[in-house]
Amino acid sequence: MNCELNYSVKARINPIFFTAKTAICLMAKAGIPDADKIVHCLKLEDNQPLQNMADSDTILGNAIVVEAKYRTMCSLIEKSGYNICVDLPCGYTPKAIHLTEKNFRFIGLDLPIVAEEFSPIIQSLAAYPKNISFSGVDATNYESLATALRDVDKPFCITTEGMMMYFTESEVDAVISNIRKILDVHGGCWITPDPEVKLQFMLTFRSVFGEDSLGKLTATGNAAMKQSSVANLFNSFILDVENISSSIKTAENLLKLHGLKAERVNFAENMPELSIYRQLTSAQIQQFKDAMRQCHCWIITLDETRKIQENITVPEKSFAMNCTLDDGILKMTLRGRIDSISAPQILAAFETANVDAVKIDCSALEYISSAGMRLLIDIHKSCANGLVLFNVNSSVEKILSQNGFTEMEVNKWKLSNNL
């Protein structure tokens, strides 16, 4: 079966990649160097990704958050002591250009749809393109990360900006486990502002626009969830602004389970001057700088004092797919994982045939990510006699039921072990 993949298939499976287009438009609004050139190359001069934001204050508030995170992260990377930055996810930011001008090697990792689109753009804009590479990965998929990093022989700094809040509990657990394995193999540290992102948004909007603007912020959050097609922007790694100290403990405990420890470094103390200050009054700038004193980036490293139970880690099976079409019924056997890497192949196989029903043998299936679940729903809805999964093992069944599959309205959907 011809599994030709195209941009629109990948975009449907991974709508979350649009959030990176929003981010680069905001960076250009803030005046971050080279962001406008990237916007031009992506043909986003009409700022289409920003159109779901209510008004100019909402756009300004979001641009302040994005610039503050970007510049503070760049400053922490430069101070990290490493000279390789593995940016997961890299999105469409100019970080590669900035860091290679400071003698860094830059490795951008993101979903294949982003890595493939962005690589030629950055290669054409950067002064040191040889020090830059990109790979398509799924952060929940260790095999994809290990393959992307197989030639790196020195410790590095992994940076995660704007990703962890989009994950479900099982995904966030998988990503943290993968990053720990990477730190075990390569050494280095993991820097992220993500745990405190909600706090950063709240403090920024309140300090610059006053309490009244918090409604606009909620509307922005809802628009981001709609754009990325995620149910909420919350998991155990993300601090709850109503409950800061207990959620810090929750996130630290999650890291501890994976043999990691975090140092919280003050945002304000590491934040350079921002270009966007040109668009603020001096009172707003001062209030904003003061507010950022309550916010932190997390520098995460291996906790050498704690050995995690290695023997529970079972190697993942590589993805494999077998399909036969029999009288309008597409019979598939899937092995390994349904995630952002494999889902587009499965959808492309489905769409090349004239199919009334799909039956998937899941006996060798190990994991389903959100992209995988979106795919199953998409297939189920678009074929007359629906989709049936059989031989589902207990861990996949748990992921499906944790994500509301048992509550789906679909009456033809079955999770059956006895077909």
Ligand SMILES: C[S@@+](CC[C@H](N)C(=O)[O-])C[C@H]1O[C@@H](n2cnc3c(N)ncnc32)[C@H](O)[C@@H]1O
């Ligand atoms: C809000 S953007 C942030 C991008 C960039 N770090 C920035 O600051 O602009 C979220 C990014 O996460 C990426 N992403 C989402 N899920 C992912 C996954 N499972 N694996 C790798 N990247 C993922 C998206 O493609 C997107 O580029």
